[in-house]
């Protein structure tokens with residue numbers, strides 16, 4: 001069964017990796033399905049993460065939710081004031097690691 005899809009292949013890989021880490025059997029479908037550069041790929045060709053076994057669904061959904069909450073938290077760099085996504089550990093702009101406490 002399909003557990004996750006996103007047209008951002010990086011996010012799909014993150015989910016796959018997350019499930020792997022928790023020993024949840026899964027695989028990626030449509031990994032190479034997106035069209036050539038500049039071509040819009042139809043929705044049903046997005047890369048997808050599938051579970052081998054639907055009994056893992058609840059566990060997998062919880063993990064994915066947690067991951068998305070984590071990556072949604074943005075932080076502001078104290079070096080240059082740039083706003084960074086929660087998935088960045090250092091400022092993408094200036095490379096500084098310190099966060100401004102909010």
Ligand SMILES: [Zn+2]
Pocket residue numbers: 077078079080081082091092093094095096
């Ligand atoms: Zn910065």
